[in-house]
Amino acid sequence: MRVVKQTDRYVILDDVLPPEQFELMIEYAARNDYARNPRWIKPWDLGDEMPWQTGETVYTRGKSLHAQDPRKAYPTGMAVDLLIKKILDSKFYRERVPDTYVTDDEGRFAGAYTYYVHPRWHASWGGELMIVEDVLGRPLLPEKRHMRNGRVDTVKETWDVLTKDDLSQLLMDGATSTEFVFAKPNRLVFMVGGVWHRVNVVKRNAPFARAAIAGFFLTEADDTPFWR
Secondary structure (H helix, E strand, C coil): CEEEEECCCEEEEECCCCHHHHHHHHHHHHHCCCEECCCCCCCCCCCCCCCEECCCEEECCCCCCCCCCCCEECCCCCCHHHHHHHHHHCHHHHHHCCCCCCCECCCCEEEEEEEECCCCCCCCCECCEEEECCCCCHHHCCCEEEEECCEEEEECCCCCCCCCHHHHHHHHHHCCCEEEECCCCCCEEEEECCCCEEECCECCCCCCCCCEEEEEEECCCCCCCCEC
C-alpha cells in the first residue's frame, strides 16, 4: 500500500491489497447480489439512475447487532474482511478517525471512504470521484422549515432537494479547486467529515460497471454507533 497524495482533508492510497487478495475482492464483488433502491436517495438528482447496491457490512466495535438487523458484522469470513482489516490497521484510521475528524450531519459522520474493486478501468469511462478542496462548511447553507408529527421544525444547514439551487450557488461561489480522482482498481480514498464530493457519471460506452465499496466512519453521536 502506498500513499499517492495526502492532505489534511483526504488521502489517496494505491495498491492497497496484494494481487492475490485483490483477485478475491473482485470475485467477491462479482458474486454479490445487487438491487436498485426503489426510493429516491436525495443526494442524487431525480434524473439520475440509482446505483446498484448490495448489503452492508459493519464493524461494531464490540457492540451486537439486533437479531433482525439485515447487515453483516465484521468479520464475515468473506473477502471483504481483507479490506476492512486493512482499513482498521492503517495508520490513517488509527491516528485520525477516533479523535480528530471534523464532523458533519450534527456529528453523525466522522468521515468516509471508497475503494475501487473492478478489474480494470479507463480514464475515458468517467466515474471519477471529485473532491472539493475548499473548506466550505455546511453553515453557508440556509435553514428550511419542515412539518412533521403536527409541528413545524427548523432544519439547519440544508438545501432544496428538488432544485438544489442553493447547493449549486454555494459551490459556484465557494469552490475554486477540485481534486479529480480516477477510479483506479485497488485504490482507496479516505475523506474527513465535511468534505464536499460527488461522483462523475459513468459513460455508457464503459464495458462493465464501476464497482466500489464505500462506507462511513460514524461517531458516538450516531443512534447506532457503528463504523460501517
